[in-house]
Amino acid sequence: MDRRSLAQKSSSVKHKEEQLLVDRCQQGDRDSFAKLMQLHQRQIYNFTYRMLGSAEEAEDLTQDIFIAVFKGIKSFRGEAKFSTWLYRIALNQTRNRIKYLARRNFFAKRTKREGLEEDMGLETPETLPDSGPTPEQWAMTKDLAAQVQECLNQMGRQAQQILILRDVQGFSYEELSEMLSLKPGTVKSRLHRARNALHQCLAGKLE
Amino acid sequence: MDCRKYQSQFNSYLDRDLSPTEREKLQFHLSECLLCYRQWSSLQKTHELLRQLPTLDPPEHLSAVVMARLKDRGFHQPLKFLTTLPRWLPMGVGVALFLLISVALWQVMPSQYPWQSLFPSSRKNVTTSIGPSEQPQEGITIRRGDSASPVPVMVLRVKDFSRAHQALESMLRSFDKPMPQKRGANPSFHSDSAQLIDVQVPGQRFPHLLRELDKIGHLDHSEVEMHRLANSQQKKSISIRIVIIGNGSDVEIRRLPK
Numbered sequence: 001m002d003r004r005s006l007a008q009k010s011s012s013v014k015h016k017e018e019q020l021l022v023d024r025c026q027q028g029d030r031d032s033f034a035k036l037m038q039l040h041q042r043q044i045y046n047f048t049y050r051m052l053g054s055a056e057e058a059e060d061l062t063q064d065i066f067i068a069v070f071k072g073i074k075s076f077r078g079e080a081k082f083s084t085w086l087y088r089i090a091l092n093q094t095r096n097r098i099k100y101l102a103r104r105n106f107f108a109k110r111t112k113r114e115g116l117e118e119d120m121g122l123e124t125p126e127t128l129p130d131s132g133p134t135p136e137q138w139a140m141t142k143d144l145a146a147q148v149q150e151c152l153n154q155m156g157r158q159a160q161q162i163l164i165l166r167d168v169q170g171f172s173y174e175e176l177s178e179m180l181s182l183k184p185g186t187v188k189s190r191l192h193r194a195r196n197a198l199h200q201c202l203a204g205k206l207e
Numbered sequence: 208m209d210c211r212k213y214q215s216q217f218n219s220y221l222d223r224d225l226s227p228t229e230r231e232k233l234q235f236h237l238s239e240c241l242l243c244y245r246q247w248s249s250l251q252k253t254h255e256l257l258r259q260l261p262t263l264d265p266p267e268h269l270s271a272v273v274m275a276r277l278k279d280r281g282f283h284q285p286l287k288f289l290t291t292l293p294r295w296l297p298m299g300v301g302v303a304l305f306l307l308i309s310v311a312l313w314q315v316m317p318s319q320y321p322w323q324s325l326f327p328s329s330r331k332n333v334t335t336s337i338g339p340s341e342q343p344q345e346g347i348t349i350r351r352g353d354s355a356s357p358v359p360v361m362v363l364r365v366k367d368f369s370r371a372h373q374a375l376e377s378m379l380r381s382f383d384k385p386m387p388q389k390r391g392a393n394p395s396f397h398s399d400s401a402q403l404i405d406v407q408v409p410g411q412r413f414p415h416l417l418r419e420l421d422k423i424g425h426l427d428h429s430e431v432e433m434h435r436l437a438n439s440q441q442k443k444s445i446s447i448r449i450v451i452i453g454n455g456s457d458v459e460i461r462r463l464p465k
Contacts, residue, residue, distance in 0.1 A: 030274065030277070033274075033277075034270055034274055037270045037273060038270060041265050041269055041270060042262070042264065042265055045263065045265035045269065046262055046263055046265075049263055050260070055263075059265070059266055059269060062265065062269060063269065063272055063273050063276060066270075066273045067273060067276060067277060067280075070277055144256055145256075145259075145260055145261060148256050148257060148260060149260070163257065167254060167257040167258055168257055168258065168260055188218075188222075191218070192218040195218055195221070195250065195253070195254065196218075196250075198253055198257070199249065199250050199253045202253050202256070203249060203253075
């Protein structure tokens with residue numbers, strides 16, 4: 001059996017397992033919901049973190065997203081992939097949270113680099129294994145990641161979300177099209193614009 | 208021109224979305240054009256930076272907190288009887304409530320729609336807009352129909368309603384042109400002991416009408432209203448609304464401010 005068919009089989013098993021958990025959740029099984037959450041919380045947390053640029057807010061928003069998922073799981077009919085449905089909820093919740101935070105000047109109040117590096121979740125050079133990058137290299141990577149996050153924070157919500165979903169989280173155009181209820185062509189053109197905007201932003205910062 | 212065309216393909220190239228021929232052409236162009244190569248290289252680096260953003264671990268307590276919040280809000284165990292209820296039930300209850308409230312309002316509200324005249328007894332409240340402003344009281348009110356123009360209202364209190372009613376009808380017939388207006392279609396109030404009648408009389412004959420009405424019963428109208436009517440005697444015709452009320456009637460008049 002070659003590698004591709006192995007991967008397909010593994011994906012199919014995972015999908016069936018997930019469907020079983022969803023079915024149980026729909027019957028009100030809390031344990032299954034906890035397992036389902038374990039499967040997806042990392043991805044959702046990273047998505048919210050990249051969207052908001054704050055670990056605290058990301059944690060709070062991730063909690064709200066999963067509560068909304070639990071409340072609405074009975075309406076999930078399996079027409080789309082569970083992850084697509086989950087991300088639709090995440091996108092809605094994130095949009096609402098961004099509006100809420102914007103009303104409270106959350107984004108304006110943030111100083112340029114304040115707390116950003118701490119939020120990046122990177123290990124400090126002291127705790128790195130010996131075989132890893134040197135402290136100088138690490139500092140550079142950390143700095144670059146901070147710059148990228150800063151540029152993401154400065155972008156419009158739509159551009160930001162499409163970049164994160166596609167280039168950070170690796171969703172396909174078809175999946176993005178379903179999540180965002182957009183035609184694949186629109187997704188593509190928005191993504192291209194967003195990439196160019198990020199490119200310009202970073203070019204300005206790293207010059 | 209070529210550069211612009213190739214630069215527009217950079218994003219598709221990143222997504223490996225170009226056909227083999229397009230890809231070969233672009234690669235060849237990049238090997239020859241330094242400007243395009245620099246731009247491509249820069250875009251590619253940006254893309255790489257984005258892809259290499261570290262994946263963060265969510266806080267360990269995240270799922271525990273969510274489960275606790277669900278428990279606090281009572282989401283932990285759905286009530287079994289709720290899950291077995293049919294899905295249409297909430298909508299059905301909503302429709303029933305809406306109908307109930309509509310019927311209740313219809314019973315309470317004064318006449319506004321023609322079909323309400325089919326059920327005169329269900330409509331006890333009629334209100335006038337004449338007279339000095341007084342606070343509405345508990346009881347029954349009289350409203351000035353659907354007429355858009357203000358019509359003077361005179362209240363005629365009588366001892367024997369049916370006899371007085373007949374006398375009024377014959378008296379109105381004795382006039383040359385005092386045709387009762389829209390009697391059938393008039394959304395005016397009507398019961399066994401009270402009636403609201405719209406009439407139109409020639410201006411010159413208006414004092415005569417007042418005298419006749421005084422004979423039938425006790426005509427109750429304010430001086431202000433009389434003054435207004437007296438001034439309009441020069442008019443060709445005068446429209447008035449007569450509210451005839453028998454003794455012992457449970458109909459009261461509320462004079463509401465204009």
